[in-house]
Amino acid sequence: MFPLTPKSSQFFHPLLLSLLLLLSAAAAAPTTSSLPNLLKSQGLPGGIFPDNVKSYDLDRNGRLEVHLQGPCMAKFDTRVFFDTVVRANLSYGGLVGLEGLTQEELFLWLPVKGIQVNDPSSGLILFDIGLAHKQLSLSLFEVPPVCKPQGLLQNFGRKMGFEVAR
Known part of the structure; x- marks a missing residue:
């Protein structure tokens, strides 16, 4: 594990936010393919x-x-x-x-x-x-x-x- 430093936590937070947004968009997308x-x-x-x-x-x-x-x-x-x-x-x-x-x-x-x-x-x-x-x-x-x-x-x-x- 990497220790969280003030610099790495700034990077981690936007990355986590982006991942959550991506997951919520995928969940809202229709599941039908045709x-x-x-x-x-x-x-x-x-x-x-x-x-x-x-x-x-x-x-x-x-x-x-x-x-x-x-x-x-x-x-x-x-x-x-x-x-x-x-x-x-x-x-x-x-x-x-x-x-x-x-x-x-x-x-x-x-x-x-x-x-x-x-x-x-x-x-x-x-x-x-x-x-x-x-x-x-x-x-x-x-x-x-x-x-x-x-x-x-x-x-x-x-x-x-x-x-x-x-």
Whole structure:
């Protein structure tokens, strides 16, 4: 052991303070390492967001911002379109105030305003598409869906309402 001298105690005190600050910051950091883990820790299935997530940010108020590699199309029970950035307020069991996610319903593209799991034992997840609520099986969201660009950027705007059947 080193004897504490007036000079060494001046060095020791700031070092100890720095170590305590570092430990408290590590304890306050979220323990989830991936977006699916974060969603699961909040009572949601891990496969709500697609496989091309670059990064995500969650602020202390619960505002979640998910950054994708680019806009893309995926499929749950119907087709869904993800913008490059999807935002929502994350709380236990739900994503509220969703922005950047639209779902095809009867040839119309409707914005998904919220996603909620009220009772996990029911096996259902609820999608709020504004005009209605749609219940889907939780099993559809176990794994992140494959999301493909498929040249949709050039056609998506023109075909927002209707799609030509071939």
